[in-house]
Amino acid sequence: MELSPVFFYVFGALAIACALMVVLAKSPVTSAFSLILVFFAFAAIYAMLGAHLIAALQIIVYAGAIMVLFVFVIMLLDVTRDTGEAGKPHPILMALSVLAAMSLLAVFVWAFKNTGTPAILGPFTTEAITAAGGNTQVVSELMFSEYILPFELTSVLLLGAIIGTVAIAKRQMSAARKGGGK
Amino acid sequence: MNAIEWYAMIGKTALVIGMLLMVAPVMNWIERRGAGLMQNRLGPNRVGPFGLFQTIADALKFLFKEDRILGHVNPFWYFIAPIVVLIPACMTFAVIPFASSITVDGTVIRMQAAELNVGFLYVFAIASLGVYGLIMGGWASNNKFALLGSLRSSSQMISYELSMGLSVIGLVMVFSSVDLMAITQGQGEALWQLGPLTIPKWGIFVQPIGFIIFLTAVFAETNRLPFDLPEGEPEIVGFHVEYGSMKFAVFMMGEYMNMAVASGLLASLYFGGWQLLPGMGWALGNLGLAGDAHEWARIGFEMLSFTLKLSFFMWFFVWVRWTLPRFRYDQLMDLGWKVLLPLSLANIVITGAMIYYGWV
Numbered sequence: 001m002e003l004s005p006v007f008f009y010v011f012g013a014l015a016i017a018c019a020l021m022v023v024l025a026k027s028p029v030t031s032a033f034s035l036i037l038v039f040f041a042f043a044a045i046y047a048m049l050g051a052h053l054i055a056a057l058q059i060i061v062y063a064g065a066i067m068v069l070f071v072f073v074i075m076l077l078d079v080t081r082d083t084g085e086a087g088k089p090h091p092i093l094m095a096l097s098v099l100a101a102m103s104l105l106a107v108f109v110w111a112f113k114n115t116g117t118p119a120i121l122g123p124f125t126t127e128a129i130t131a132a133g134g135n136t137q138v139v140s141e142l143m144f145s146e147y148i149l150p151f152e153l154t155s156v157l158l159l160g161a162i163i164g165t166v167a168i169a170k171r172q173m174s175a176a177r178k179g180g181g182k
Numbered sequence: 183m184n185a186i187e188w189y190a191m192i193g194k195t196a197l198v199i200g201m202l203l204m205v206a207p208v209m210n211w212i213e214r215r216g217a218g219l220m221q222n223r224l225g226p227n228r229v230g231p232f233g234l235f236q237t238i239a240d241a242l243k244f245l246f247k248e249d250r251i252l253g254h255v256n257p258f259w260y261f262i263a264p265i266v267v268l269i270p271a272c273m274t275f276a277v278i279p280f281a282s283s284i285t286v287d288g289t290v291i292r293m294q295a296a297e298l299n300v301g302f303l304y305v306f307a308i309a310s311l312g313v314y315g316l317i318m319g320g321w322a323s324n325n326k327f328a329l330l331g332s333l334r335s336s337s338q339m340i341s342y343e344l345s346m347g348l349s350v351i352g353l354v355m356v357f358s359s360v361d362l363m364a365i366t367q368g369q370g371e372a373l374w375q376l377g378p379l380t381i382p383k384w385g386i387f388v389q390p391i392g393f394i395i396f397l398t399a400v401f402a403e404t405n406r407l408p409f410d411l412p413e414g415e416p417e418i419v420g421f422h423v424e425y426g427s428m429k430f431a432v433f434m435m436g437e438y439m440n441m442a443v444a445s446g447l448l449a450s451l452y453f454g455g456w457q458l459l460p461g462m463g464w465a466l467g468n469l470g471l472a473g474d475a476h477e478w479a480r481i482g483f484e485m486l487s488f489t490l491k492l493s494f495f496m497w498f499f500v501w502v503r504w505t506l507p508r509f510r511y512d513q514l515m516d517l518g519w520k521v522l523l524p525l526s527l528a529n530i531v532i533t534g535a536m537i538y539y540g541w542v
Contacts, residue, residue, distance in 0.1 A: 053303070064313075
């Protein structure tokens with residue numbers, strides 16, 4: 001699977017433009033919808049690299065589930081403007097954070113340009129994956145055989161988080177009911 | 183890619199998109215005539231033979247109506263919301279196979295617009311984006327009733343997406359693939375032999391519970407009666423209350439396209455997709471064709487078979503709409519979370535046991 005440069009630049013530019021919109025947009029709804037477009041552009045790039053499963057999961061999990069929740073909260077609270085309590089940060093602080101971000105980017109670019117070690121190819125080359133029946137087969141087979149324990153542990157961790165959330169919400173609810181009933 | 187593959191790709195894409203764009207006007211006519219049939223009245227019958235041109239007249243009316251953008255709406259998101267509903271609806275049909283494959287000059291052409299390894303996960307991924315159009319439309323309208331309508335619809339879609347995804351897992355376990363082409367091919371095998379009658383391994387015979395859950399969830403996902411709370415046209419107000427003219431028509435088009443995708447999924451997951459209907463194999467054998475002509479006739483029969491199955495489910499949507507009353511909102515949520523979700527989880531466990539003991 002060869003990554004077509006034209007589409008890479010199209011979706012890469014879309015991702016960068018939308019990521020800037022997320023940070024710079026005045027209205028939180030615009031930020032949220034731009035973030036969805038960022039995820040979508042990422043998914044397109046994954047799909048062009050041949051990682052169809054990752055692309056589909058990216059859209060199902062991030063764009064289809066998590067962002068719906070974000071948008072819901074923003075709309076229900078009817079946040080129309082950015083209402084940071086501190087207001088605008090100090091200009092020196094702003095300049096410093098931009099500088100820090102830029103230097104991080106510079107380090108990344110330098111590191112990717114100048115590393116002498118060639119990319120280490122694992123056993124999962126594009127040809128090997130196609131021969132084994134495609135992405136979905138390979139990932140699910142590994143997940144449910146070799147990596148079954150980490151996978152199950154992760155799901156138990158998530159379950160614990162969900163139960164914890166419900167317990168905390170319930171305690172607050174019953175406290176509110178006791179307080180409101182009097 | 184050689185020339186034949188290019189032509190095939192353009193042809194398949196044109197066929198799928200053309201079919202989807204034709205679905206809205208045709209279904210609109212069928213729905214109104216079907217309503218007339220069930221309510222013992224005529225329905226639209228003045229424009230053209232049997233009222234067939236009624237939808238064209240309606241489309242012209244919608245196009246020539248003044249397209250107002252109301253003063254209190256958020257113009258950008260208000261404008262973009264119908265488009266966001268329509269685009270995922272156009273994209274999802276791409277992975278549904280409408281016939282098997284044919285070899286032309288040594289090039290195998292699979293009769294589906296996009297061959298993706300992730301199969302129907304792609305459908306679920308893209309279909310889950312459709313909910314943003316509803317949210318945007320309701321929010322941008324800047325109207326309490328529209329916002330409440332869009333909240334109702336999005337919570338309904340999110341709740342039923344879960345059961346829909348889980349109900350198909352049983353099928354994936356049986357056919358050990360998520361690729362719709364492979365699932366359809368797997369359904370061609372025989373399941374039981376009852377005397378002269380062969381029961382094929384169609385999804386509905388191996389996964390009856392999964393089928394019922396999927397069917398119910400699909401009605402909720404497409405916002406059709408008995409789950410049409412998002413729209414609620416007779417008495418409650420839905421998310422598109424502030425929309426008029428062609429923008430409103432685009433929302434309706436999206437609904438009909440989603441119905442077509444849902445029917446295509448129902449047909450290919452549970453009713454053998456392009457597998458020939460009883461009698462078609464016999465008819466194909468008796469045509470007396472050989473070589474390429476036989477192959478093309480086979481493709482034709484498979485497409486006819488798939489289209490008939492799809493049309494049956496399209497009619498089923500209309501049939502249910504004029505038969506059942508709407509669910510109340512709490513009943514809808516109870517059904518989704520307390521009945522369908524546990525049932526689909528139980529279905530996965532039962533399917534696992536059945537596969538372990540070698541019954542399927």
